[in-house]
Amino acid sequence: MGFTGELWKSIEPTYAAILRHPFLRGLTDGSLPRESFKFYAVQDALYLREFARALSLAGARAPQDDWIIMFNEHAAGALKVERSLHESFFQDFGLTQEAVASTPLAPTNLAYTSYLLAVAYGSPFHEALAALLPCYWIYWEVGKELERAGSADPLYKRWIGTYASEEFGSVVRAVLSAADQVAAGLRPPEREAMRRHFVTTSRYEWMFWDMGLRRETWPSW
Secondary structure, three states: OOHHHHHHHHOHHHHHHHHHOHHHHHHHHOOOOHHHHHHHHHHHHHHHHHHHHHHHHHHHHOOOHHHHHHHHHHHHHHHHHHHHHHHHHHHHHOOOHHHHHOOOOOHHHHHHHHHHHHHHHHOOHHHHHHHHHHHHHHHHHHHHHHHHHOOOOHHHHHHHHHHHOHHHHHHHHHHHHHHHHHHHOOOHHHHHHHHHHHHHHHHHHHHHHHHHHHOOOOOOO
């Protein structure tokens, strides 16, 4: 692995903390409260809408035709394929799509998506790619790890299987390949900018699961 291997090394403590988090451990041992997973699923659906916007913005700046196609296809997939998974959860929870869409973004969700959109809109392609990469890569690694651990809960097992799948893995590998190709032509300061964004959004991934466990709300005064 090329530069992406260096990126992964830079988040090893963060990824270890992600695997230790009670939200993820609760998916395998069944201890995660249903209300926390419900909160997470709703917020994740809202996140994916903004993630799709960021993917489209990054795709518009991509230097290769294949990457323009890829990121726009991924943007569509974030809204179609993964939305179908969430909608199956929402049926289980008795939630309508309208109810989900009218839910405010939790503070961490708003901060994370605002960061992604700002980088995707105002930064070069290589920086946008690095900021988007953890959402792909960490979910794939987490999915594989949790699938090895197993889950007796059918709902949580369904979520795990989505991200552990070979289909999702092939998507992630394509993005990793693009990141390595891009980084190969960059100067050290540009690579360092990629690393900073990658580390930042990896931390947001931990914060997102923590937000879900706590069912984070805005302060009220």
